[in-house]
Amino acid sequence: AQTVTQSQPEMSVQEAETVTLSCTYDTSESDYYLFWYKQPPSRQMILVIRQEAYKQQNATENRFSVNFQKAAKSFSLKISDSQLGDAAMYFCAYRSARTSGTYKYIFGTGTRLKVLA
């Protein structure tokens, strides 16, 4: 079974600085997808960025980028130029790339990000 681990329960960053959130996962599959979701106090999960395992190039979305290390099974999120609106819970998620069966996400336990003014 696949597992996702986020070892940082809480992180803080000064506004305009850069922060990296860690995520490791365990799987025996060779093809899969990885996601970072943001959950503000409103509870709505918002997709931040996603990565296809077959792609070597790290995904980037504006101030958000990932460091995907497939051999190490590591998928960290880097937030540059942090803004107050980035404060939220961040969840790492895994999904199998199999074309049949379930397409459920497997989530980590989350990292609470605080942005200091």
Next chain:
Amino acid sequence: GAGVSQTPSNKVTEKGKYVELRCDPISGHTALYWYRQSLGQGPEFLIYFQGTGAADDSGLPNDRFFAVRPEGSVSTLKIQRTERGDSAVYLCASSSRPGLADLGGPDTQYFGPGTRLTVL
């Protein structure tokens, strides 16, 4: 609709009562997922619908939990004989292209704001 909606936003009930939680997915999305998020945890999968049928219900914790999607759109999660341990936020998500694994990339699950269930 513009996004996934869930009702009610909050539900307080007494132990032993029956509750229904509703999810209205994005229009046209064929896949619908239910997750449960306990305090301080990430969401945990409950059940997945493709159209009207439950394609995977392996996450339902026991037979007190049941979900339906009779017309392939709105879904209802039903919990019988609620227990205090059922207290959690119940999240619903929908997607348009489940299982698609081509160069178009993976389907993205769009989440609703959740229903916070409190069992007293």
